[in-house]
Amino acid sequence: MLIISKNKSFYNRLCQVGLLTAMIFSSQKEAxxxxxxxxxxxxxxxxxxxxxxxxxxxxxxxxxxxxxxxxxxxxxxxxxxxxxxxxxxxxxxxxxxxxxxxxxxxxxxxxxxxxxxxxxxxxxxxxxxxxxxxxxxxxxxxxxxxxxxxxxxxxxxxxxxxxxxxxxxxxxxxxxxxxPGNIQVKGQGDTQRSTPEIFEPKSGLQLPVDKTLALLGGDILLEGATLKAGGGRIELASVKEGLVSILPVEKGFNFDFDKLDNFGEVKLSQNTAVDASGNGAGNIRVAGKNIAIADSSVISSTQTGVEKAANIIINATVEVDINGINDTFIRSGLYANNISDNPAIETSNIAVDAQNLKVRDGATIVTNGNDALGGDINIKASNFKVENGGIFSAIVSSSGNGGNIDIDAAEVQVIGVGNNNNFSELSVSAKDNSTGNTGNLNITTNNLLVEDGGLIYAGTSGKGHGGNMTINATYKIKAAGQGGVDNQFSSGLFVVAEDNSSGNSGSLIINTEQMLVQSGAFVSASNNGSGSAGDLQITSDDLLIQDNARFFAGSISEGKRVRDLSIKTSNLLISGGSEVNAGISNLDGNLDIDAEDIQVIGTGNNGNTPTSLTVSASGQNVGNMNIKTKRIIIKDGAFLSTNALGEGNGGNLNINAEDIQVIGKGGNNPGNSNLPYLSGLFVTAESSSSGNAGELTINTKRMLVQDDAFVSSSTNSIGDGGHLTIDANRLRVQKGASIISGTSSEGVGGNLKITANSLLLEDRAKIGSDTSGMGNAGNLNIDADILQVKDKSQVTVEGETFGRGNAGILELNARSIRLDNEASLNASTQSTDSNREQATININSQDLILRRGSNIKTNARGENVQGGNININSEIIAAIENSNISADSENFRGGNVKIEAMAIFNTGFSDITATGANPDLSGTVEINTPYINSTNELSDLPSIPINTKLTQGCYSPGYAQNQFFIVGRGGLPPNPEDSLTPSAVRVDWVSPQRNSENISTRNRDIEIKSSTEKPERIVEATGWVSNGKGEIIFTADPPVAIADTSIKQAQNCEF
Known part of the structure; x- marks a missing residue:
């Protein structure tokens, strides 16, 4: 019984399990x-x-x-x-x-x-x-x-x-x-195409042409999905709550999300394809909180017919992230293309509106019109970032004109290089052999960052013209760094006509509060083809170009006229080997700078590259450099220059500034035995050129050139050097610095003209118009109120050691001229040309003083070289302490010295000479002072006109007997032409009236003591010195050299 009972229990349980199993299978079958x-x-x-x-x-x-x-x-x-x-x-x-x-x-x-x-x-x-x-x-x-x-x-x-x-x-x-629930579309993905232009899927969700495919859910998840509505409309929206309005339209339905503020996620992944290509290129719209496109997923609309194209519209309340990190056969992104052969047919536009937009890791947003009109790309975002090889581009690949890119974002960043060594790119461009014009690129932002190989570009490689790039940044633009293998890509802003192009490049226009370009970054508007380059215009409160950065506007090919590089800023700093350059070859434009403060400083690249502002050309004429500023400082090896490198003439360098400082040297010049680069201002015709150098013109209140710095206008070619003109209130050149107009070749050196209220040269400084070649030196003209040349400094128009050209003419016009401590005015020559006036010094002044081995010389060196001439017209001339005036010739005829002066002070150690190779070849020395008639002799004066009555209390031995004469006019008539007449009225001696009441008192107050000190003898003065008060003190001993502390030097204390 017990066993049977157990078997029944087991049987009942088995029946129950069987019934349950049958119900499950029945349910699954029904499902x-x-x-x-x-x-x-x-x-x-x-x-x-x-x-x-x-x-x-x-x-x-x-x-x-x-x-x-x-x-x-x-x-x-x-x-x-x-x-x-x-x-x-x-x-x-x-x-x-x-x-x-x-x-x-x-x-x-x-x-x-x-x-x-x-x-x-x-x-x-x-x-x-x-x-x-x-x-x-x-x-x-x-x-x-x-x-x-x-x-x-x-x-x-x-x-x-x-x-x-x-x-x-x-x-x-x-x-x-x-x-609301989600909408999910799964599929095998679009793996049939390598380009987004043609798309004929064999599976997926497809509708007939000109219809609407709309998926509107909580979240929209497309995983390997294929959505196709040829020429129609595709609507994807993640709606979390609210009312979406529906409006019937020609090609189906339109949906209004404007009143909604609660959206969800839209994700396209695993080779998803959303396509509305067809006749009329349909409309695609995606709306959500966050929209992500990845894994070779694309949204595309290709125009294939003649109807008006629709648009690709992406709206996200938070973020759009287009990520190509896992792309396999095609870049993830948004594509609007056109394969119509009708040039009037438009391509779809792309519009993205989001708080954050990322295009990264090889992903792309692109429009390409081919033979038709390209589509525009419009971005509105708080933050827009293209990074790690992302591409954002409007392309011209054939005869159609390209679309425009307009970006309005608070923050814009283009950063880095991707894993496939593709740089991040924001661009409008035209491909090789295309004939259409490139569209324009416009960016409006608070801050723009381009770094680590990122690129913003507007260019053409075809026959069409390149587009313009306009950037308006409220606060800051920063371009910095390099990227890619071996840092092969420089970050930057480029407007370019590329190699083999024939179209003109566009212009680059930038407006911002602060612009920083550094660490090898570039800003460029250039032409590498046969067209013309555009303008580069920068307006910024602060512009900093640092650490081997480059600004360039010009041509490096045989292009046509290059337009201008224009900078307007409050503060311009260029440093660390950075370069601002207008032109490299052919006919180049101007470089115009308007700034409150300019600093061009130092070297970069381990000291091998000097910081520079340049205008140069190897073809036709060079453009000009024009600078307007309150203050400009060039120091530590930096320089400004205009250079003629080819057949054309060099450009002019014009500077208008209140304060100019050119200071020092720096770095190591590998082309000059690693000697330091000299800071300077240069206009040059290089040895490779046949054109003339430009002119250097400076207008300033104060100018300082010191520490081996250089200001020059020169020629190293058959072309002539340009003129150098300086108009300054105060000009100071010191510590080995130079201002030179010269020639080292066949070309004629330019003239040097300086106008200054106060001009000071000290400590080996030099101002000269010299020749060290076959060409003649230019003339040097100085107009100054005060000219001081001190401490081995020199003013020259000489033929230097290897110079065979004629020395120039030195014209000095100054109220006061001071030469001190081996200073010199030099017009020495090595030229044998006797048919042209050369090596001449003409001086006009009120007073000319030479001290402590200073010289004025027009000496000649070499066979058959005649000494130059010296012409001096001065009220007072003092040449003392072995200071000489000479027009000598070592091997030929001496020059001529002609002096017109009211008075000449000279000591036995100072000479005025015009010596030749022998006495028969000596020149002439002619000194003209005011005429004195020798018949008007001096009147005899009494030996002791006044009796030396001494009080009896004074001890006066004869060893120190002094004498005192009152000579009146010194025996001279009032005028050298007059005779001596007794014009004076004799006045008898008057005895003072005694006051008897006070005599006794005064006598009691006076205590008479005998002096035991030896009185000093009064001796004749043989010299004089000047003290710190500007007073002249006559001395009996030879004067000891003391520093000139004349108050007139105080005029230079502002440097």
Whole structure:
């Protein structure tokens, strides 16, 4: 019994398990084959007839041209079909799912005629790999709660209990609840194409041409999906709550999200393709909180016909992230292309509106018009970043003109190089052999950052013209660094006509508060082809160019006229080997700088590259450099220059400044035995050129040149040197510094003219117009109130050691001229040319003083070289302490010295000579002072005109007997031409009136003491010195050299 009982228990349990298993299998079978179930919520309910895997859907409730269906479940299994067997007069099939299950579409959805199909399921919709459409109209899939109509009626999926009064109108909108379900589309991905232009998928969700495919859910997840609406519209929107308005349009439906503020996620991954290519290039719009496109996924619209193209519009309340890190065969991104052969047909535009937009890791946003008009790209964002090889471009690849790029973002960043060594790029461009013009690139931002190999570019490689680049940054622009293998890519802003192009490059226009270009970055507007380069215009409160950075506007080919590089700023700093250059070859433009303060400082590249501001050309004429500023400082090896490198003439260098300082040296010049670079201002005709050097013109209140710095206008070629003109209130040249106009070749040196109130040269300084070649030196003209030349400094117009050209003429006009401590005025020569006046010094002054071995000389060196001439017209001349005036010749005839002076002070150690090779070849020395008639002799004066009556209390031995004479006029008449007449009236000696009352008192107050000190003898003065008060003190001993502390030097204390 017990065993039987146990067996019954086991049997009962077994029966229960079997019954449960049968129920499960029955349920699974029902789920597999009964996935489309109608509910009974309509006035006329839907009818479902299943024939195998086909669900034949009839019935439903008609209202006008609308047909309403209501399902408790709506899913389509693999290889299954949901067939809406509607009448052909039906225009809209409006469906809802009122149950609690997600709609899983793994098969075909089919309808008759051209009816549009609407499906809402608040629980969610999933399209599998085998899902597809066979409908003649549009498809709108949504996870909204209900349809709303403009007559106030509602077709709800969450409140189906009440029998609805259905509308005959097209739905007005989709009403979403607080937690709508997601829409997911799965597929095998688009792996059939390597370019986005042509797309004919064999699977996926496809509609007929000119229709709308809309997926509007909580989150939109496209994983290997394929969505195609040729020439029509594709709408993807992640809506979390609110009302989405529906508006019928020509190609289906348009949806209005403007009143919504609660969006979700939209993700495209695993080679997803969203495509509206066709005749008229359809409209694609994506809306969400965050939108991500990755894994070779693309959104594309290609124009193939003649209708007007629509647009690709991306709207995100937070972020759009286009990421190509896992791309395989095609770059993830947004593509608008045109393969129409009609040049008037437009390409689709691309518009992105988001808080944050990222295009990174090889991803791209691009428009390409080919033979037609290119599409525009418009970006509006708070933060826009292209990084790690991302590409953002409007391209011209054939005859059509390119589209424009307009970016309005608070922060714009173009950064880095990708894993495939592609630099990040924001560009408008024209490809090789194209004939269309490039579009323009416009950026409006608070801050722009381009670094680590990032590139912003507007250029052409074809026959068309390049576009303009305009950047308006409220606060700051920074371009910095390099990237790629071996740092092969320089970060920067480029407007370029590339090699083999024939079009003109565009202009680069920048407006910002602060601009920083550093660490090898570039800013360039150039032409490498046969066209002309554009302008480069910078307006910035502060412009800093540092650490081997480059600014360039010009041509490096045989292009046409290059336009100008223009900089307007409050503060300009160029340092660390950086370069600002207008022109390298051919006919180049001007460099214009208007700044409050300019500093050009130092060297870079381990001291091998000097910091510079240059204008140069190897072809035709060089442009000019024009600088207007309050203060400019060039120091530590930096320089400013205009250079003629070819057949053309060099440009002019014009500086207008209140304060100019050219100071020092720095770095190591590998082309000059690693000697330091000298700071300077240069205009030069180089040895490779045949043109003339430009002119250097300086207007300033104060100018300081010191510490071996150089200011020069020179020629090293057959072309002539340019003139150098300085107009300054105060000019100081010191510590080995030089101002030179010279020639080292066949060309004639330019003239040097200096006008200054105060001009000081000290400590080996030099101002000269010299020749060290076959060409003649220019003339040197100095007009100054005060000229001081001190401490081995020199003013020259000489022929230097290897110079065979004629020395120049030195013209000095100054109220006061001081030469001190081996200073010199030099017009020495080695030229044998006697047919041209040369090596001449002409001096006009009120006083000319030479001290402590200083010289004025026009000496000659070499065979048959005649000494130059010296002409001096001065009221007072003093040449003392072995200071000489000479016009000698070592091997030929001496020159001539002619002096006109009211008075000449000279000592036995100072000479005025015109010595030749021998006495017969000596020149002449002519000294003219005021005429004195020798017949008007001096009158004899008494030896002791006054009796030396001494008080008896004074001890006066004879060893120190002094004498005192009152000579009146010194025996001289009032005028040298007059005779001595007794014009004076004799006045007798007057005895003072005694006051008897006070005599005794005064005598008591005076204590008479005998002096034991020896009185000093009064001796004749033989010299004089000047003290710190500017007073002249006569001395009996030879004067001891003391520093000249004349108060006149104080005029230079501002340097």
């Amino acid at each position: 597999a084959f009964a996935q489309v179930n109608a509910d009974d919520s309509l006035p006329s309910n839907s009818q479902i007839q299943q024939q195998g895997n086909i669900y034949n859907i009839t019935g439903g409730t008609e209202a006008g041209n609308n047909l309403f269906h209501s399902f408790e479940k709506f899913s389509v299994p693999n290889d299954g079909e949901a067939y809406f067997n509607n009448a052909v007069n039906v225009q809209n099939i409006i469906n809802r799912v009122t149950g609690k299950s997600i709609s899983e579409i793994n098969g075909l959805i089919r309808a008759n005629g051209t009816a549009n199909l609407f499906l809402i399921n608040p629980n969610g919709i999933v399209f599998g790999e085998n899902a597809k459409f066979d409908i003649g109209g549009s498809f709108i899939g949504s996870t909204a709660d209900s349809f709303k109509f403009n007559d106030g009626k509602e077709f709800s999926a969450i409140n189906p209990e009440d029998k609805p009064l259905l509308s005959i109108n097209v739905p007005l909108g989709l009403q979403y609840g607080k937690n």
